[in-house]
Amino acid sequence: MEAKIGVFLCNCGGGMKNIDFDAAGAKVAKIRGVACVDLISDLCLEEGREKMAAGIRAENLDRVVVAACSPEFKEHVLGQVLENAGLDGHLLCMANIREQCSWAHEGDVTEKAVELMNMAVNKARLLQPVEKQDIAVDREVLVVGGGFSAVASALQFSRVGLRSTLLEKEVVLGTATRELEGLHGFDICSMIDAVEGDTNIEILTSGRMTTAKGTIGDFTVTITKEGEEISRKYGAIVLATGYRTELALGSGLELRADEEAISRAKIVSQEQLFGMLNDPFIDTKPKTIGFVFGFSDENSRFPTLATLNNALAAKKEWDSEIYVFCKDVEVDSEGVEKLYREARECGVVFLKCEVLPRIAVDNGRIAIEAEDVFLGEDTIVACDLLVAEELLFPTEGTAALSSLLNILLDSRGFYQDENVHLYPVASEKKGVFLVGGCRGDLDTGRVLTDISSAVMSIDKLLLSGTITVEIERVKADPQKCVACLTCIRVCPHGAIQLGRVDGGKEIAVIVDLACDACGICAAVCPAKAIDFQGYRDDQLLAQIEAIEES
Amino acid sequence: MNGRIIAFCCEHSAYPAADLAGKLGLHYPETLRIIRVPCAGRVDVIHMLRALEKGASAVLVLGCEDGACHHITGNIRARERVKHCDMLLREIGIDGRPVVMFNLSPNAPHKFVKAANEITKIIKESREAR
Numbered sequence A: 001m002e003a004k005i006g007v008f009l010c011n012c013g014g015g016m017k018n019i020d021f022d023a024a025g026a027k028v029a030k031i032r033g034v035a036c037v038d039l040i041s042d043l044c045l046e047e048g049r050e051k052m053a054a055g056i057r058a059e060n061l062d063r064v065v066v067a068a069c070s071p072e073f074k075e076h077v078l079g080q081v082l083e084n085a086g087l088d089g090h091l092l093c094m095a096n097i098r099e100q101c102s103w104a105h106e107g108d109v110t111e112k113a114v115e116l117m118n119m120a121v122n123k124a125r126l127l128q129p130v131e132k133q134d135i136a137v138d139r140e141v142l143v144v145g146g147g148f149s150a151v152a153s154a155l156q157f158s159r160v161g162l163r164s165t166l167l168e169k170e171v172v173l174g175t176a177t178r179e180l181e182g183l184h185g186f187d188i189c190s191m192i193d194a195v196e197g198d199t200n201i202e203i204l205t206s207g208r209m210t211t212a213k214g215t216i217g218d219f220t221v222t223i224t225k226e227g228e229e230i231s232r233k234y235g236a237i238v239l240a241t242g243y244r245t246e247l248a249l250g251s252g253l254e255l256r257a258d259e260e261a262i263s264r265a266k267i268v269s270q271e272q273l274f275g276m277l278n279d280p281f282i283d284t285k286p287k288t289i290g291f292v293f294g295f296s297d298e299n300s301r302f303p304t305l306a307t308l309n310n311a312l313a314a315k316k317e318w319d320s321e322i323y324v325f326c327k328d329v330e331v332d333s334e335g336v337e338k339l340y341r342e343a344r345e346c347g348v349v350f351l352k353c354e355v356l357p358r359i360a361v362d363n364g365r366i367a368i369e370a371e372d373v374f375l376g377e378d379t380i381v382a383c384d385l386l387v388a389e390e391l392l393f394p395t396e397g398t399a400a401l402s403s404l405l406n407i408l409l410d411s412r413g414f415y416q417d418e419n420v421h422l423y424p425v426a427s428e429k430k431g432v433f434l435v436g437g438c439r440g441d442l443d444t445g446r447v448l449t450d451i452s453s454a455v456m457s458i459d460k461l462l463l464s465g466t467i468t469v470e471i472e473r474v475k476a477d478p479q480k481c482v483a484c485l486t487c488i489r490v491c492p493h494g495a496i497q498l499g500r501v502d503g504g505k506e507i508a509v510i511v512d513l514a515c516d517a518c519g520i521c522a523a524v525c526p527a528k529a530i531d532f533q534g535y536r537d538d539q540l541l542a543q544i545e546a547i548e549e550s
Numbered sequence B: 001m002n003g004r005i006i007a008f009c010c011e012h013s014a015y016p017a018a019d020l021a022g023k024l025g026l027h028y029p030e031t032l033r034i035i036r037v038p039c040a041g042r043v044d045v046i047h048m049l050r051a052l053e054k055g056a057s058a059v060l061v062l063g064c065e066d067g068a069c070h071h072i073t074g075n076i077r078a079r080e081r082v083k084h085c086d087m088l089l090r091e092i093g094i095d096g097r098p099v100v101m102f103n104l105s106p107n108a109p110h111k112f113v114k115a116a117n118e119i120t121k122i123i124k125e126s127r128e129a130r
Helices: A021-029 A046-059 A071-084 A098-102 A110-124 A148-160 A188-196 A257-266 A270-277 A301-318 A336-345 A398-405 A444-462 A486-490 A520-524 A537-549 B014-023 B045-053 B074-092 B109-129
Strands: A005-009 A034-039 A063-068 A092-096 A131-136 A141-144 A164-167 A201-204 A207-215 A218-225 A228-234 A236-239 A243-248 A288-293 A321-326 A349-352 A358-362 A365-372 A377-383 A385-387 A389-394 A432-434 A466-471 A474-476 A496-500 A506-510 A530-532 B005-010 B032-037 B058-063 B099-103
Touching: A005 A021, A005 A046, A005 A110, A021 A034, A021 A110, A034 A046, A046 A063, A046 A071, A063 A071, A063 A110, A071 A092, A071 B014, A092 A098, A092 A110, A098 A110, A098 B014, A110 A537, A110 B032, A141 A148, A141 A228, A148 A164, A148 A188, A148 A201, A148 A444, A164 A207, A188 A201, A207 A398, A218 A236, A236 A398, A236 A444, A257 A365, A270 A301, A270 A385, A288 A301, A288 A365, A288 A377, A288 A389, A301 A321, A301 A336, A301 A444, A321 A365, A349 A365, A365 A385, A432 A444, A474 A506, A486 A496, A486 A520, A520 A530, A520 B074, A537 B032, A537 B045, B005 B014, B005 B045, B005 B109, B014 B032, B014 B058, B014 B109, B045 B058, B045 B074, B058 B074, B058 B109, B074 B099, B099 B109
Parallel strands: A005 A034, A005 A063, A063 A092, A141 A164, A141 A236, A164 A201, A236 A432, A288 A321, A288 A385, A321 A349, B005 B032, B005 B058, B058 B099
Antiparallel strands: A131 A466, A207 A218, A218 A228, A243 A389, A358 A365, A365 A377, A474 A530, A496 A506
């Protein structure tokens, strides 16, 4: 039976002056299968959408074409209108006559608009409904790591009522961060105490993830703890494995053999300085301290915070003279502007340089030489202690975990975000989230924002205990599939498995929960067995053929 | 389908870039027809060949930038497939109508317009050469 297609035109309240809607409507009405053409000027508004729903019901339509703005804005909203009118949301096809027609060209574009609508009608004729189903998911979350971001995540999960497991490879939580309490403005010890007393949080120390299978809502993870294997099920995984640092001294630093040991001891990291400041038995208090940071990475929020905290503490404890060589002091995190002002007021000197300062050893002292861009001349400062620039690296296990979970690493070896701007805490594998230093972002305030964002996303996914998924939107035809495994190898989301139909033939089975609807499998399948509803071969070809007709 | 350019646009990069071009009032040739795909990797050889068979003067496949594909490997697959399609056309000796892949990000409307203009220029030049 021929589908009854309704075409709804929206003139964007007069925002598309170079299309003659009456003429376009009259032409579209003649296309085969079009049962009605309706001009609605306000599909953005509730009234307009009600008119559309009434039109669908009155004409008893099977397929709907909307010629309006880009589907990027309104496709999901209009899909809902179809659902309200008793049709499946997938039976909608949009013709983008605003951004890609009216606004993109000068002069009358009625003809192009009609052609775009013809393409949409041709595709709409072949659309098929897609069933939706609620799938039960596990409500527990695995947090990998035992540092600040991991502990803070676990606490937040507990607050929203989700149970979580902290998996730490060391014997106790917070080994790397415990000594840094105060340095970056966080209070890790009391957080660890809170975690230990929380019944919603289970702590697995000296444990390592050995295998990870499954997809969002249904991960099966094996953990090896002291030679014992534990198998657990989780709904989502949060990676908070942190970072490590190495000193960067720049090239050209040559130390004489007899001086080396003494000089090396005078070049320290922020962490070592912090340790020295908290050591009540230190023999000699350095009179002059030089800080160098911000030359290796554009983002210097984290070293800025550490430097300001340490410099202020050194002023207070030792009353040292302090010189800070840096490219930029980034004070846009919470409370940092205040710290910076405090530091300047108590006499910390900031020197802005464009290139990494030269470092030399001079009479047992460290000489830092750099050109200050404001003074315009070389400045040499002889220090008793140099707090050197640090480079950030991911922790050792990062690469191993990424191959276990099948997620990507970026060029520096940190986990790759799904979208750096729009969705930074998600990895490209659904259900695996990244927070804190393991994605290369270290600013404490931002890490807390990351954590809240990840917890909210996971809460939304798991709290109801079910996820609504589209069933068999992408499906391999058991008649055509020969189980050649091509799709299983190419699927970027690991969403295809080998399964059996009715206990007989082996075929590729697409896991609806994990599928991200990219259609790569449909394109590579040599037997053309995979159908992707909405982007089926015949649906794409129908659009091309529509262009020929006109 | 005289002189139409068929552009398969990835809905994560090129499609929003085209939208943005419209919003900014950047003009590109009216002959361009955009077909939305979920990923450049969805475009198969048959789609490109059918477009040429029906008389398109060029086929564009527009996907995400290298290393930034929403579906990780989709743009790499698309590039290989475009190459393969081009090779097929050469082998059978079909006239040199271009099948080209471009990479762009969703916030790069200028690059979209540049791609559209470039392909139009290539078509014009090859027509004049004949």
